[in-house]
Amino acid sequence: MTDTAFLFTAGNTDDAPRSDQPALLQLLAGDLRAISYTVDGVAALLGEQASAALGRDQVVPALLATERLTDSHDPAVRALAVVVRLWLLAVPQSVADVDSALPGIGTQGLVDLGLAFVDAGVVRVVVDLRPYGWDANADGTGGAELWVASDLAAHQQPGVLRHDHVLGIGRASTTLVQTTFRQHTKRALDLGTGCGIQTFHLLHHCEHVTATDISARALAFTRFNLLLNAAELELDPEDLESRVSLRLGSLLDPVAGEQFGLVVSNPPFVITPRRGGESSSDQFTYRDGGLPGDGIVAALVQSIAGVLEPGGTAQMLGNWEVTAGTDWKDRPKDWLKDSGLDVWFIQREQVDPEQYAETWLQDASQNRDREQYKDSYAAYLDDFASRNVQGVGFGMILLRRPLSGHQPVFSRFEEITYPIEQPIGPHLGAAVERADWVAANSVPEAHLVVAEDVTEERHQRPGAAHPGVILLRQGAGLRRTNLLSTELAGFASACDGQLSVRQIVAALVSLLGGGEDFDEDAFREGLYRDVTNLVLEGFLLPDPVQSGA
Numbered sequence: 001m002t003d004t005a006f007l008f009t010a011g012n013t014d015d016a017p018r019s020d021q022p023a024l025l026q027l028l029a030g031d032l033r034a035i036s037y038t039v040d041g042v043a044a045l046l047g048e049q050a051s052a053a054l055g056r057d058q059v060v061p062a063l064l065a066t067e068r069l070t071d072s073h074d075p076a077v078r079a080l081a082v083v084v085r086l087w088l089l090a091v092p093q094s095v096a097d098v099d100s101a102l103p104g105i106g107t108q109g110l111v112d113l114g115l116a117f118v119d120a121g122v123v124r125v126v127v128d129l130r131p132y133g134w135d136a137n138a139d140g141t142g143g144a145e146l147w148v149a150s151d152l153a154a155h156q157q158p159g160v161l162r163h164d165h166v167l168g169i170g171r172a173s174t175t176l177v178q179t180t181f182r183q184h185t186k187r188a189l190d191l192g193t194g195c196g197i198q199t200f201h202l203l204h205h206c207e208h209v210t211a212t213d214i215s216a217r218a219l220a221f222t223r224f225n226l227l228l229n230a231a232e233l234e235l236d237p238e239d240l241e242s243r244v245s246l247r248l249g250s251l252l253d254p255v256a257g258e259q260f261g262l263v264v265s266n267p268p269f270v271i272t273p274r275r276g277g278e279s280s281s282d283q284f285t286y287r288d289g290g291l292p293g294d295g296i297v298a299a300l301v302q303s304i305a306g307v308l309e310p311g312g313t314a315q316m317l318g319n320w321e322v323t324a325g326t327d328w329k330d331r332p333k334d335w336l337k338d339s340g341l342d343v344w345f346i347q348r349e350q351v352d353p354e355q356y357a358e359t360w361l362q363d364a365s366q367n368r369d370r371e372q373y374k375d376s377y378a379a380y381l382d383d384f385a386s387r388n389v390q391g392v393g394f395g396m397i398l399l400r401r402p403l404s405g406h407q408p409v410f411s412r413f414e415e416i417t418y419p420i421e422q423p424i425g426p427h428l429g430a431a432v433e434r435a436d437w438v439a440a441n442s443v444p445e446a447h448l449v450v451a452e453d454v455t456e457e458r459h460q461r462p463g464a465a466h467p468g469v470i471l472l473r474q475g476a477g478l479r480r481t482n483l484l485s486t487e488l489a490g491f492a493s494a495c496d497g498q499l500s501v502r503q504i505v506a507a508l509v510s511l512l513g514g515g516e517d518f519d520e521d522a523f524r525e526g527l528y529r530d531v532t533n534l535v536l537e538g539f540l541l542p543d544p545v546q547s548g549a
């Protein structure tokens with residue numbers, strides 16, 4: 001039963017796009033579709049380099065590329081150029097040009113929806129509205145072309161960002177999108193929805209999505225985006241609630257007592273120096289959870305089990321502090337000891353306090369005033385020093401509540417800093433399935449095959465009789481490399497599904513054993529352990545023929 005105190009329905013929050021005028025939203029969608037204001041349409045207009053530069057928040061090449069296009073003889077090119085300059089580059093356009101580019105809604109409609117205002121005969125946007133899409137699956141299902149409203153980004157406006165800034169689709173947003181393992185799920189939770197990016201994707205494979213945020217402005221943007229894209233997302237604008245519930249409140253408060261099969265969150269994990277007497281309106285809501293250090297990530301991972309149904313999974317991004325003289329894993333391990341959950345942390349990078357301060361001061365344009373920048377930078381360094389922090393880790397977190405009566409089957413903390421295949425979500429899902437398989441089956445009795453993407457590398461000194469190094473490499477997924485012992489290399493080369501693990505190990509015992517120092521039991525157990533690890537990491541897989549899969 002939903003606590004109605006948290007329900008967000010109004011859609012008319014001050015200073016955010018209005019979503020209570022369905023006819024205008026339809027006109028806007030129709031106009032944008034007609035001029036091909038899509039990811040591909042914009043890329044074709046700007047050209048490859050200017051598009052790539054815009055992807056790095058560099059607007060100059062796109063400004064130059066579109067300068068003359070607003071006078072093009074081709075009305076379609078002219079209209080798209082006006083809209084790209086208006087929204088993506090935040091360059092004011094004349095009322096006449098906007099009326100002609102978007103004839104259905106016109107300038108007045110944009111003003112009525114809270115997207116723009118008119119000042120001395122020119123139209124200025126107050127929010128960003130950009131195309132966003134993703135490709136369909138191989139069977140043609142699941143793709144989408146949307147338009148997403150958010151606050152103007154740092155590169156589109158002067159000055160420091162407003163503290164209640166509603167974030168657009170950034171690198172962290174798409175990292176979580178690509179990390180999420182997508183399968184049909186009844187109920188999903190998007191905690192800290194922002195402009196709604198995670199929810200758009202969840203709607204493709206979840207029957208119902210609950211999207212929460214502490215910011216009423218963020219929920220107003222999400223509601224606007226859902227209704228603007230209702231047709232593409234297959235939502236009934238008259239009955240949005242049958243697919244999406246928008247809830248206003250902090251962390252798990254709005255969903256207390258409820259359970260979900262999937263929880264995703266790109267939470268406000270940015271570590272921020274606390275100042276005496278500050279209130280929540282002094283904080284950048286989009287990135288700062290208001291707690292000292294990495295407290296918000298700790299609080300979330302320690303409480304998330306309360307809203308996971310048995311078998312349910314949570315996938316999040318986070319930062320964690322690494323104190324001097326400790327391993328990065330120590331802190332997350334400590335957060336989750338005795339949690340009863342399956343746990344997987346992948347640290348993707350670790351930066352020092354200086355790099356961290358620079359990144360986040362630049363993110364909100366707090367680097368534009370020299371004196372303020374110096375003070376804010378110093379505050380970051382003092383804050384980290386006060387907790388003896390020497391580094392900050394960033395990465396992805398996967399937590400799963402075991403099914404009733406089951407014990408956790410994995411607890412992994414690993415660092416993977418090189419490029420991995422994207423989207424990685426399906427590979428994380430496959431790894432979880434392999435961990436379940438190992439827990440439920442006897443590895444010695446299994447028949448294994450080498451995974452399709454795996455190759456073997458042998459390196460040897462010139463003239464040497466045998467290779468000094470034998471590696472297995474994965475071409476896909478997490479792209480791991482595994483250094484093999486001679487016997488493990490021999491084992492892998494015999495994995496064609498014909499013999500069981502026990503039979504191959506027995507053959508290796510007769511081949512390599514026999515010496516005085518040979519400890520057959522230790523050899524066998526060591527090999528079983530290494531083989532199990534190769535299965536968990538996806539180098540070896542149960543033979544689909546033998547396992548009946």
Ligand SMILES: C[S@@+](CC[C@H](N)C(=O)[O-])C[C@H]1O[C@@H](n2cnc3c(N)ncnc32)[C@H](O)[C@@H]1O
Binds near residue numbers: 167191192196285
């Ligand atoms: C980094 S943004 C993520 C937005 C979006 N989900 C994405 O993936 O890009 C974090 C969001 O969490 C919200 N937030 C901040 N503090 C929160 C809290 N205590 N409880 C719930 N949401 C919060 C912010 O308003 C913001 O929309």
